[in-house]
Amino acid sequence: MISVGIVDYGVGNIHSLSKSLRIAGFRPEISSSKELLSKSDIILLPGVGSFSFAIDNLKKSGLDSFIIKQSKINKPIIGICLGMQLLCSNSTEGGINKGLGIIPGKIKRMSNSKFHIGWNSIQLKNKNHFLKRFNNHEFFFNHGYQFAGNQKYVIAETEFEKSFPTIIKKNNTIGFQFHPEKSQKAGIQLLKKTIKSISNIE
Amino acid sequence: MIKKRISASVIVKSNRVVQSISYRKYLPIGSIEPVVENLDRWGVDEIIIFDIDRSKNNLGPNYDLIKAISSIPISTPLAYAGGINNYKDAIRVISSGSERVIVDNLFFKNPKNIKNISNAIGSQALLLALPLSINKNGIFHYNYLNKKSKLLDLHKILDLKPYFSELIIIDYLSQGFDSKFDIGLLEIFNENDIDLVCYGGIGASELSSQILASKNVKSIAFGNILNYGELKFQEIKKSIKYSKKNLRRSIFREKI
Secondary structure (H helix, E strand, O other), X not given: OOEEEEEOOOOOOHHHHHHHHHHOOOEEEEEOOHHHHHHOOEEXXXXXXXXXXXXXXHHHHOHXXXXXXXXXXXXXXXXXXXXXXXXXXXXXXXXXXXXXXXXXXXXXXOOOOOOEEEEEEOEEOOOOOOOHHHOOOEEEEEEOEEEEOOHHHEEEEEEXXXXXXXXXXXXXXXXXXXXXXXXXXXXXXXXXHHHHHHHXXX | OOOEEEEEEEEEEOOEEEEEEOOOEEEEEEOHHHHHHHHHHHOOOEEEEEEOOOOOOOOOXXXXXXXXXXXXXXXXOEEEEOOOOOHHHHHHHHHHOOOEEEEOOHHHHOHHHHHHHHHHHOHHHEEEEEEEEEEOOEEEEEEOOOOEEEEOOHHHHHHHHHXXXXXXXXXOOXXXXXXXXXXXXXXXXXXXXXXXXXXXXXXXXXXXXXXXXOOOEEEEXXXXXXHOOOOHHHHHHHHOOOOHHHEOOOOOOOOO
16 A cells, blocks of 8 residues: 655644545555655645745754655655645745745746635646546635746646646656645545556556 | 635534524534535535634634544535634644634734734635624624624725635624525625625525626535535535536535
């Protein structure tokens, strides 16, 4: 059974994420221990919160450098919502703050200065991607900041007055702007497919 | 295109789900787990929990209740209101399993803490809920702790606007009645571009479509009506005449 280490850094809906992973057939482990997290097959960075508060918490616990090191050894990493944003170079939320820099790109306020909250569909750029069956499926979003970076990292986009990136990926690190764990059947299936694909364990 | 949401509200009093009528009368429904499990199976767009005696009794949020809900488990977005006083409460509510946090009485008690909560969890995850009524003298905000209403201070809301994402306006006098929500409540918030969740006496009627057609309304919430019948949510959604392409298709499921 694939083990998923959920990073507990004081921000994020870790409890519901853990339950969702369990029903999806994985073995979740919530932890702030680097030793324990490094033993898991996949590292999952959750997040509901503000960027500045979250990155401070990651730094205080030393988990920031741990996650960066894990990405360098090509450990599969998934970031969800704020967790996705933390994977990027920097963010303007709560002042300018450096992120983990694993996926190059900035996090900036959405162009219309609105919040993007609710259910919206994703459009995959490459129709042969392992997530192709989720093209045009709807997922639950809850954010006011978005990724802005090189298109080569963008797997899927979503329309909200303008299109913006909603799945980004570099090497074995993938980030979802939406909450698959709270997107009912489609969300759980997407999590399942992603974890199996990037861990290379069937 | 982002869809407008049809949310389900669940009123909890002393750990039991109740039907609430105008914030005055409460009728027992039962345990929270089967109620929430049904809503999750029905594919509602969001579940909003109002844990109404937490602030009144200074109990703080009910983390065990939130954990019990997310342990069912559910895969529907959850928003929780009840006894949240500061950012530490809010963070714990989220880690227990709620994606969004709702504050209400803090608006009277300590608005500064609303800003602190927002700085910690992000304004996207924070909602403000206000029980309101309207008459020819204006809009009144009801303080359910001292049971008094006073003229709504719009400036205070506008001052807090950067710190919350959506305002839940509760037509509390209409709560428990069908098609009574006063649409006049929307105007002042539409003028000030505040995103809204409307709740209280909407009912499955033409009124729901009228409310949804309002630009700033992002969601309407149903409460009591959902307790009367299996797949009631599907029935309500079907009955709404508002543009179907702006609503999500709810998929009933036995289990994932």
